[in-house]
Amino acid sequence: MAQTERRDAPELPDFSLLKRLARDQLIFLLEQLPGRKDLFIDADLMSPLDRIANVTILKQHEVDKLYKVELKPIFSSSDQLCFLIRPRIQTVKWISDLVNSDKAAGRFRKYKIIFTPQKFYACETVLEEQGVFGDVTTDEWNFYILPLDDDILSLELPEFFRDNFLEGDQRWVTTGGGALHLLQSVYGSFSKVYGIGRCAKMVYETWREQMEDGDQRTKQPEFAKVFLIDRDVDFITPLCSQVVYEGLVDDIFRIKCGSVEFGPDVTSSDKSIKVMLNSQDKVFNEIRNEHFSNVFGFLSQKAKNLQTAYDKRRGMDIQQMKAFVADELKGLKQEHRLLSLHIGACESMMKKKTKQDFQELLKTEHSLLEGFEIRECITSIEEHINRQVSMIESLRLLCLLSLTENGLLSKDYRSLKAQYLQSYGIDHLLTFANLRQLGLLVEQQPGETLTVMESRVGKLVNDKTVGKLTDAFSSLAKKSNFRALSKRLALVPKSGDEYDLRVPRDMAYVFSGAYIPLSCKLIEQVLERDGWTGLEEVTRMLNGHEFAVTAVGNSSEARTKTDAQRIILVMFLGGCTYSEISALRYLGKERGCRFIILTTAITSSARLLEALLDNHA
Amino acid sequence: MAFVTANWNPLGEAFYRKVELYDMSWKLKESLREYLIAAAPYGGPIALLKGYQGRSPSTRPQLEIFSASGVPMASFPWKSGLVKQLGWTVSDDLLCVQEDGTVLVYDLLGGFKRHFSMGNEVSQSQVMETKIFHSPYGTGVAILTGALRFTLATNIDDIKLKRLPEVPGLEGAPTCWAVLTQDRQSKVMVANGYHLFILDNTSCTSVTPPGLSPQASSILHMCVSFSYKYLAILTDSGHVWMGTSNLKEKISEVDTNIRNPPKQMAWHEASQQSSVVIMWDRLLLVVGECKEIIQYPLDSDSVLVPEMDGVRIINETHHELLQEVPGACEEIFKIASMAPGALLLEAHKEYEKESQKADEYLREIKEQNLLAEAVKQCVEAAGHEYEPETQKTLLRAASFGKCFLSNFPPELFISMCRDLRVLNAVRDYTVGMPLTHTQFKQMTIQVLIDRLVHRKLYPLAIEVCRYLKTPEYQGVSRVLKHWACYKVQQKEESDEVIAKTVNMRLADASGISYSEIATKAYESGRTELAIKLLEYEPRSGEQVPLLLKMKKSPLALSKAIESGDTDLVYTVVMYLKNELNRGDFFMMLRNQPVALSLYRQFCKHQELNTLMDLFNQDDNHQELGNYYVKASYNEPRLEARVALLQSSVDEFNKAKNEFAAKATEEEMRLLRFQRKLEEAKGEPLLGFSLHDTITALLSVGLHKHAEQLYKDFRVSDKRFWWLKLKALAEKGDWDELEKFAKSKKSPIGYLPFVEVCIKHQNKHEARKYVSRVTPEQKVKAHLAVGDLQSATEAAIERRNESEINTVLSRCSATTDVILVERLNRAKATAAKK
Structure with a gap:
């Protein structure tokens, strides 16, 4: 059942070249500020940077200490500060304040900002407005x-x-x-x-x-x-619950930059373990695309195989044993370690996902996609909100409801929103404004039929100059038309047919065939x-x-x-x-x-x- | 042709020759010695300033610029201060160093470009002597001040003044000094009497050249070679010491027998026999490493211009090149030479005469298997010859020899032909650039084209580019751009005509930036022309900066938006923000939604108040309402917070968003309620959502208040029941829970009661509610409390297959045999139905 590649599948290009290019450029930029320096890195750049150039490489190029940008005052004794940041106004403002406070304290340092992947004019404007443009040098790291x-x-x-x-x-x-x-x-x-x-x-x-x-x-x-x-x-696809192994791991443990941190409940020890999840992990590579219901069986089979491989040792003579230890044992150990991790992860997910709540959630989701028993769905969403099950999950269901139904009826729209505000606070008034702007959660507009909308959109597209300017806002009045799309593209397979998730029939398997x-x-x-x-x-x-x-x-x-x-x-x-x-x-x-x-x-x-x-x- | 060797002089193993470059076409009124003079290397222009000693302040000296052939290029009266030194930069600009340390920069057609100062110290103690030098970092200026200190700038385009340390024991002007570039640093070598010092940024080191004859008591003159590798020193005993400039090695020492100080000295670095060229008033000596000397008498005042492969000698009437005869030429033309090249040349001569001797010569070369060598020699020698006739003869011989070779690569021959054609064109006296082939290769074609462009020889530059097939971007297009930049400065023609001509000429050239040309037009005060030219610019992004500079901001803004480059839009928006008054600025943004949304983003981080003003102007009440809600988050004081929320209610009302207005109003009510209760009961509640507030109240037993909220805020029954159920269970207040369950019929049913109790591990309590669960959920309820028996009963009673299955899945095959049996039987009957 493990997915095997077709033999004629084309070879993928070698992307490690991109890493090398990025590393070389970064080193070049660091060398531009000769001498020892402290490096400040945007928090969200930490993991990507680690993939490109680890601490050792940075140290080789005279980086003294590494700090995370926290937008707080810093304590660095270095005379050269280098900032590796995304071009965000906030961060640049923080750096400007830093430079200004150094100036006020009569402290002289060299500052260099490396923007990645590119500089934005707005950031330079901030430097200028804060009066530190001449004190810092800026550069781009085209990563x-x-x-x-x-x-x-x-x-x-x-x-x-x-x-x-x-x-x-x-x-x-x-x-x-x-x-x-x-x-x-x-x-x-x-x-x-x-x-x-x-x-x-x-x-x-x-x-x-x-x-x-x-x-x-x-x-x-x-x-x-x-x-x-x-x-x-x-928007519908990303809002559906993920049930393929890799997606599920992401939903539950959050994969960050290709690696995940499994907590104590997975590792069955008292510390967390960081694991890289990619095709290098042989166990993971075989289960990543599988529907979750298959994974456990697969893993136990794998465990059995592993045992057999270990068992080979018995009845070996010295020579064979030597070869076994030299060649295979390390691989087996590695596989063993990974296997036990994934089994642990599986168990932990099982615990969460076989709960009644989750099953009901999936049921609601599938009904929404198929478009029947909408009333029941609304009721169960309401209950979901009322019980304060999860802020994000409730929101997700609301959006799915609106997207699949082309907006909510006025009455439902108001009442669900009111319920939600009662549960999670008035702050979400703004969240709802955002969702409405994006067309994720909207009210059905009475009287406005599809054709009116279409002719309006059509006009915008035809008239080029107007188009360019108003395009930005045309999405505001966007409708999802999910039902019609679903019919036309046959997105929802006919219910009733048994869908064998072990042998996927089409791409629907990633959502349990729904x-x-x-x-x-x-x-x-x-x-x-x-x-x-x-x-x-x-x-x-x-x-x-x-x-x-x-x-x-x-x-x-x-x-x-x-x-x-x-x-x-x-x-x-x-x-x-x-x-x-x-x-x-x-x-x-x-x-x-x-x-x-x-x-x-x-x-x-x-x-x-x-x-x-x-x-x- | 026959007398090629007529001007050769032997020096050791090698020969030296003096080649006549030009008859100078300048008509100088006075002897050269009356002028301050500067000639640029690489056959560059010559600048002359008459009467520079400033004998009478009333007369204005004339500054004249000539090409190397003496063709006048510019002339203007000098109106500034006293000039101490003239010099040329690597990019053909003239530097005039004044007594006060100010340096004026002119282009080679006499146009003033800029000026810069060599610092306060220099202007106070005045300039005594100056040297202008070239290094890989550009053109530098070194100054000896009246205070006997050196100040130095290595690159005049990026001036970093360095004041060098003091020279010990220096009381008057040093006898001589020179600038050298070593270890990526510019240093000054100073001679004070017999003592020699090297000054760098930090220290002054006393040095002695190894093996310098002891009989001298003073160093009269010194010079550094073109490459800074070698140094020559002339002492008052008449000895010339030659060695490396790092003073580690002595190459030679020669006695000239002349004891008076020379006018000028220059190194000639040659492949066989390097030499030092020393000039006195009427005498020129070439002193070779081999200790031999060639003497040339001079009829008039001359100037030496050191080049990388020779020394040029300029006097009032002539311009000559003194150099060692290049290897290939020597081999071919040396009398009685039997070198392959010489034989090939001879063979070709005989061939022209239709003599069978040609074959003999050829055979001789071929027998030694040297024909390829011979062709190469001829080609190379052609490159070193000045006379086109000689070049032709040599090339013909090479071509002739090539016929007898089967696979001789043609590139060498072809590129030499091309190079020579270009070289002959620029050596023409009207252009006046006497470049040798070696120099040409060193300076590259790009630089040559630049030089032609500086001289405004556009047609020639374009011809050269086309002929050498330079890539368009670096070649023709670049020249055309320069031409256009020059063209737009011609005041006499109308905007239309110029724009049209420029466009016509540039039409098919690729990679032309019209915005650069337009900038030039704008700089020379022709805004209208600039706008016209910008219309031709295909990339709208390129147009924006100039449009801004010309204060055409609305146009710039729409061009920026058109380009789709948000960074550019930002640039314009920020510019406008500072340029316009607020009202106009907002009005302009209003018509440009893309710009507006960008500016909003900026304001969100930088200027929240402006953001509010923006919404205000647009009457965007919805956003204003949101803005106030957001602002209320950060407000610690309740009154202020409520006030902000009130503002947002007003805005939401204006925006006809009743829902938001109502929600906000409720929030205000809630906040007040929370505060009241906080004060009364000391429970921290402020900022909680309604749900959380009720939970908090219930968990501390404030049931009445919770009820009050429930009623006041029309909380749905279901929610309240869930809430209360959970809160009571959490507290373990089972009696209260039971009371609550009985208070009225539960809107959420009783299964939740069972489940919540189980969740808190209280099976006993859970059982109490099982009986009240609706029949549909009975099975679940029984299972929840772990009562398989009752679950079985219920399932069988309901004859529901899926429920039976659920129960079955919970039964274990060993302990619940009876139940399993019953269930299976029931399943069978249910299935039958």
Whole structure:
């Protein structure tokens, strides 16, 4: 049952090159400030940085002490301070205050700010306004992409989602373009680009501009096709409970930058253990894409096999034993360790997930996706809120309800919101404002039919100049049209059929056979049709902004390695979930191609909603 | 041709030659000695300043700039202070060092560029002597002040003044000094009488050149080679000491027998026989390492210009190059040479004469298998020759020899032909750049094109680029851009004409930045032209900075937005913020939603008040309401908090958001209630949600108050029952719980009662409620308290298959045999139905 790769699956490009490039540049930048220095690092850059250059490397380049940026006064005796930060106004402000207080104390130090992945003018403005522009030197570390695994590349920019979709701040668009440009310059140019979403289109545009500016090398491409997709094209998928092993681990333990910390309840000892979760972990690699219900059986089988392997020792002569200890034992021990960890994790998840609450939650979720017994669903959501089960989970269900039902009836909208406020406080008034703005939780608008909306959107798209300006706000009045989409794309398999989760039939297996992720379905359809033809109605319901471009004057199509033709880069703008990755891996296996995921960050329902909270904390 | 060797002089094993470069076309009115003079290396321009000694302050001296061939390029009366020294930078700018330490920078057509000072200390104690030097870091200036201290700047484009330490025992001007670059640092070597010192940033070290003849009592002159590797010292005993500039090694020492101080000295670094060229009033000596000397008499005042591969000698009428005869030339032209190149040249000559001797010569070369060598020699020698005729002869010979070689790579020959064509073009006296091939290779084609552009020789520069097939971006486009920048400064033509001409010329050139050209236009005061030119700029991002500079802010803002680059939008927004008054600024943002949302982001972090003003102006009551709610979080005092919430209620009302208004009002009520209770009972409640408040009240037994909230805030029955159930169980107040259960019919049923009790491990209490659970949930309830027997009964009674299965799954096969049996039987009947 373990998923085995098809034999003809194309080889993936070697992404460790990206790490090396980033490391070399970082070292170069550190050397620009010769002498011993203290390094301050943005908290969320710590883990990514560790993947690129560990403490030893930093120490080799005269970094004395490492600090986390905490936006508090610092105690450093070094004469040279180096800051490695994301270009955020807040952090820059903090640095300015620091410089100013040093100045007031008559202390002279050298300051260097390294922005990653790029500088923003706004940050420099802050330095200028605070009067410290001349006191600090600034630099850019173009660390766009962190390879999390063989097929997952991440920009590690969780704030992309909120900034871009909620605040209408398009700063990060250039970053997205930059990342694609980087990939292209290292791995060769793409022959075909598809995309959907306003942000996707903008990213493509900036990328194209960078492409035109730079030199055009015609290198043998290592992957030929790119698919860009906005997160707001599909909000439903990330809001569903994840039931594939990797997704579930993320939901429960939160995978951070490709590694997870298993607490004492998993490790069955008194300390936590940090584990890297990627294809290097052989046990994990075999179960990551499996539906949770299969995992336990698989693990116990694995344990038995392991035992047999250990048992081989008996009846060995000295020579054989020597060979066994030298060659196999270490591997077995390693596997043993991992196996016991995953079994521990499994148990801990079992405890949480087989509880009645979770089962009922799943049932509600599936009813919502299928669109029946909506009243019962509302009641159970209400109970969920009333019992104060979980702030985020309740919100998640509310959003799912609104998305699948194209908004709530006025009465329900008010009463559920009121209930929620009673449970979790008035602060969430702002959260609701945000959700409404994004179209995640809205009131059904009486009198406004679909056609009116459509003609309005249509007008915006046609009139280019108006389009550019108002595009940013067209999403405000967006409707999800989930029912119609679901019907058209057959996202919800007919209920009643038994779905054997051991032998996945389609991508729906990642949601227990209840729902095929919309994002992945779109990708499948577009790749199959080599464009958007035949999907006009779908794109209209998704608010348009679709595009498909073949590289101009590019005869490389013919020259392209056939392998490269079967490697597809999918870029999620605003984050993607592990379930989607699993679904795409499945699709790849079915079609004999491989998908590489490039995402602004790994997301999950909790992360997505937490980004939209505006409460006191 | 026949007399190629006529101007050769032997020096040791090698030969030296003096090649005539130009007849100077300048008509100098006076002898060269009357001028302050500076000639740039690499065949650069020559600057002359007459009457520099400032004998009469009333007469204005004339500053003149000539090409190396003496063609006048600029001339203007000098109006500033007393000039001590002229010099050229690596980028063809003229430096004029004044007595007060001010340095004026002019371009080579006499246009003033900028000025800078060498510091207070210099201006106070005045400049005594100056040397201008070149290093890998650019052009530097070293000054000896009247206070006998040295001040030095290594790179005039990035001035960092260094004041060097004092020289011990120095009482008057040192006899001579020089600047050298060693260990990535500029140092000064000073001779005071017989003593020699090296000054660097921190110290002054006394040094002695190894093996310097002891009979001398003073060092008269010294010079450092072009590469800073070698040093030559002339002493008053007439000895020339030659060695490395780090003073570790002596190469040679030669007695010149001349004891008076020379006018100038220069190193000639050569491949075979390096030498020092020393000039006195009427005599020029070439002193070789081999201790031989060549003497040249001089008829008039001259100036030496050291080059990397020779020394140029300029006098009033002539311009000559003195250099060691390059190896290839020597091999070929040396009398009775049997070198392969020489034989090939001879063979070709005979071939031209249609003589069969050609074959003999060729055979001789081929027998030694040296034909390739011969071709190479001829090509190389052609590169070192000045006369096009000689070049041609040599190249023809090479081409001839090439015919007899099967796979001789052609690049060498081809590139030499190309290089020579370019070199001959720039050596023409109208251009006047007497570059040798070695110098040309060293300076690169890019720099050559720059130099042509500096001289405004645009057509020639473009021809050179095209001819050498320089990539367009570095070649033609760059030249065109410079041309356009120059063009837009021509005042006599109208904006339309210029814009049109520029666009026409630049139309098909790639990689042209119109914004740079437009900037130039703007700088020369032609705003309208600049705007016209900007229209041609394809990248809107490039247009923005200039538009801002020209105060065309609305246009800049829309261009920035068009570019899709938010960073650029930010730039403009921040600029506008400082430029406009607040009202106008907000009005402008109002029409540009993208800019507005960016600015909002900025305000959120930097200026919360501005954010409020923004919403106010837009009458965005919804956002204002949200703003106040947010502001209330950070308000510690209750009154202020309530006041803020009141403002938000007002705003929400204006925004017709009744729901939010009501919710906020309730929050205010809740806050007041919490405060009242806090004061009365000492329970910390402030800031809790309604739910949490009730929980807190129940957990400390304030049931009445909890009830009051329940009623006042119309909490749903279900919630309240859940709440109370949980709170009581949490406290273990089972009696109260029982009372509560009986108070009226539970809106949430009784299964939760069972479950909550079980959760708190109280089976006994749980059992009390089982009987009240609805039939549908009975099975669950029984199972929850672990009563399999009753669960079985209930399940069988209800004949519900799934429930039977649930019970079955809980039965163990060993202990509950009877139950299992019953259940299975019931299952069978249920299934049948």
